[in-house]
Amino acid sequence: MSGRTTGLTPPDEARPPVRHPDAPAPGELLGSHYDQCFGCGAGQPHGLHLEARAGEGVSVTAEFTVQPAHQGAPGLAHGGVLATALDETLGALNWVLRVIAVTGRLETDFLSPVPVGTVLHLEAEVTAVHGRKIYSTATGRIGGPDGPVAVRAQALFIEVRVEHFIANGRPDEINAALADPDQLRVARAFEVNP
Numbered sequence: 001m002s003g004r005t006t007g008l009t010p011p012d013e014a015r016p017p018v019r020h021p022d023a024p025a026p027g028e029l030l031g032s033h034y035d036q037c038f039g040c041g042a043g044q045p046h047g048l049h050l051e052a053r054a055g056e057g058v059s060v061t062a063e064f065t066v067q068p069a070h071q072g073a074p075g076l077a078h079g080g081v082l083a084t085a086l087d088e089t090l091g092a093l094n095w096v097l098r099v100i101a102v103t104g105r106l107e108t109d110f111l112s113p114v115p116v117g118t119v120l121h122l123e124a125e126v127t128a129v130h131g132r133k134i135y136s137t138a139t140g141r142i143g144g145p146d147g148p149v150a151v152r153a154q155a156l157f158i159e160v161r162v163e164h165f166i167a168n169g170r171p172d173e174i175n176a177a178l179a180d181p182d183q184l185r186v187a188r189a190f191e192v193n194p
């Protein structure tokens, strides 16, 4: 037994999230955190190419269009792809907090099938922070911000240092990322956080 708490409900001592003073302005396009990311990278031909924007407070919005490569059943999005879209949108909250955090736990509800060709509109917000633990929620709506909710998630992200990636990533990709000035700029943007 590790004694680890696996609940997604913040403890009583958790505090409300704080928008970083240098966070991108509401409406600003956040860009990809990594060109080869399956969720947001332009370098992945069959990836989601999800585009996220900063929202008000500690929130983001995002969109992605379900492609034929994302099918799980004829004409319908794969559930794992939809979970990826939720995960990626939740990960984009890092830009607003200006911390680096990775998914520790992701609980997903699938409310209705999502056909190929759908523009999925996603919203995510941080609800509470406790130490390195970041509690957040996300929803995905069909067609736009007022469309019916098709998927939703509750998540726990854990703050990590950039060394997490250097220590665990495959050397080829790590070395390529370290040699890429754009990638270093993204990493440094988060490291300024006290």
Ligand SMILES: CCCCCCCC(=O)SCCNC(=O)CCNC(=O)[C@H](O)C(C)(C)COP(=O)(O)OP(=O)(O)OC[C@H]1O[C@@H](n2cnc3c(N)ncnc32)[C@H](O)[C@@H]1OP(=O)(O)O
Binding pocket: 004, 005, 006, 007, 033, 087, 088, 091, 092, 094, 100, 101, 102, 103, 104, 105, 131, 132, 133, 156, 158, 160
């Ligand atoms: C750069 C951003 C990219 C964003 C892309 C989209 C998001 C992603 O998909 S990220 C990729 C998927 N996620 C991962 O690869 C993470 C893999 N997991 C890990 O590396 C580690 O388990 C990690 C870093 C999460 C936690 O390990 P570690 O740093 O040793 O922390 P640890 O001490 O175990 O836990 C810290 C706290 O979090 C809690 N915690 C950790 N994992 C979990 C979990 N799965 N469920 C619940 N609680 C957890 C612990 O209980 C502990 O709580 P407390 O402080 O109250 O005791």
